[in-house]
Amino acid sequence: MSNRFADLxxxxxxxxxxxxxxxxxxGPFARFEGVExxxxxxxxxxxxxxxxxEAWPDxxxxxxxxxxxxxxxxxxxxxxxxxxxxSVSVLLRPRGTGGGQLPPESLAWLSxxxxxxxxxxLSERAGVTAQLKWPNDVQIGGRKVAGVLAQVVPAPPGGExxxxxxxxxxxxxxxxxxxxxxxxxxxxxxxSTTNRNILLKAYLRSFGELYRQxxxxxxxxxxxxxxxFSLRQLAAKQMVTIGQQVxxxxxxxxxxxxxxxxxxxxxxLLIRDDGGTVHPVSAGDIVHLRPHEA
Numbered sequence: 001m002s003n004r005f006a007d008l009x010x011x012x013x014x015x016x017x018x019x020x021x022x023x024x025x026x027g028p029f030a031r032f033e034g035v036e037x038x039x040x041x042x043x044x045x046x047x048x049x050x051x052x053x054e055a056w057p058d059x060x061x062x063x064x065x066x067x068x069x070x071x072x073x074x075x076x077x078x079x080x081x082x083x084x085x086x087s088v089s090v091l092l093r094p095r096g097t098g099g100g101q102l103p104p105e106s107l108a109w110l111s112x113x114x115x116x117x118x119x120x121x122l123s124e125r126a127g128v129t130a131q132l133k134w135p136n137d138v139q140i141g142g143r144k145v146a147g148v149l150a151q152v153v154p155a156p157p158g159g160e161x162x163x164x165x166x167x168x169x170x171x172x173x174x175x176x177x178x179x180x181x182x183x184x185x186x187x188x189x190x191x192s193t194t195n196r197n198i199l200l201k202a203y204l205r206s207f208g209e210l211y212r213q214x215x216x217x218x219x220x221x222x223x224x225x226x227x228x229f230s231l232r233q234l235a236a237k238q239m240v241t242i243g244q245q246v247x248x249x250x251x252x253x254x255x256x257x258x259x260x261x262x263x264x265x266x267x268x269l270l271i272r273d274d275g276g277t278v279h280p281v282s283a284g285d286i287v288h289l290r291p292h293e294a
Contacts, residue, residue, distance in 0.1 A: 010083035010172055012065055014197050021201060022061070028208030029090075031060040037082070039069035041089035042166035046153045049091050049162050058093035059208060063200065067168070081177055084185075086169040086200050090114075090207065091153075093162045096218035106219025107163055108267045108282075111136045111150035112235050113214060114165045117206040118146055119238045125202045127192030131240035134260070134269050135283035138169075139240060143184040145170050167203070171196055210234075221265050236263055246271065247292035248281050256281065257292050 015034035023032040038044050041062045049056040066082035080087075092110060094102045115132050122130035122138065122145070133139050138146040146169040153162040170178075170185035172194050178184070186194050193199065214231055217223035221232040229237070236242060241260045248256040248271060258273040268280040269289070 012083055013063065018197065018201060022204055028212060029059045029061050030057040034063045037066040037068065038064045040067060041087055042149060042151060042164050045089045045091050046151060046164045049153045050156065053156060053159060056091050060091040061088060061204065063088040079179065080170060080173055084173045085171055086196055088200060089164050089166040091162055091164055093160065094215050094219065097216055101160060102219035105266055109221050109231060110163050110165050111148045112267055113210055113231060114167055114207055115148045116235045116238060117210050118167060118203055121203045121206050126186055126199065128189050132235060132238040134239055134241040134289065140184055140189045143182050145184050145186065171199065232263060232265065245292045247290050248286045249288040250286060
């Protein structure tokens with residue numbers, strides 16, 4: 001990150017300024033680190049948290065200018081040109097108001113929490129109409145602009161598990177650089193800003209605010225937060241999936257087709273089939289979730 005103006009079209013992140021405004025007593029984060037290149041910020045942060053838990057407390061951040069082995073859900077590849085994206089991971093050691101661990105089922109909400117914070121950030125700060133596609137994609141006009149991946153860090157002997165939540169956001173990727181035809185970037189969508197320093201700071205502040213509120217209600221997705229909605233309601237309000245006819249591709253080659261009616265308190269998608277039966281489907285249950293036309 002030291003040579004942050006090497007590419008005038010894709011300037012580097014200002015790690016010093018970001019650290020000053022987000023951590024060290026000036027923001028909600030305990031630690032902020034940036035690297036030029038890595039295989040995966042999620043993998044690096046998970047390994048560091050496992051090796052030295054005390055050095056990586058709750059709300060520690062790792063950001064990279066370039067990921068060479070980024071991965072999404074089901075180990076799908078996520079690679080973009082250097083300095084064209086926001087690639088950031090946050091380590092979480094969530095605790096409730098009494099200092100106790102959150103219920104295990106609350107941890108499943110952390111990726112939805114991050115996606116909700118990012119969707120809000122893009123709508124409020126980048127001037128684009130962003131929507132959440134269950135379980136962990138952010139879209140603009142039906143095309144993926146960002147993905148979120150959460151993974152559990154196993155607990156050390158006598159310790160507690162942690163969660164790493166990684167986010168990849170396409171910022172200045174040109175059309176000919178897109179990895180898939182159903183993806184897009186903020187540049188292509190003519191966002192009001194493609195300044196990654198602004199976007200990263202706004203996203204992390206939104207994430208930190210929503211995370212603190214979630215912990216304050218002991219990880220209850222139905223509890224009202226300070227914007228008069230629960231986390232489940234906030235996610236549902238932004239979720240383009242709800243109301244769609246969808247096809248959930250299940251392991252083994254089976255499909256579940258029906259109307260996506262909502263999300264339950266575990267974060268599972270509720271799909272009503274043609275016979276009227278409602279099926280809760282968790283993110284781990286599906287290979288793909290796609291719109292379906294009869």
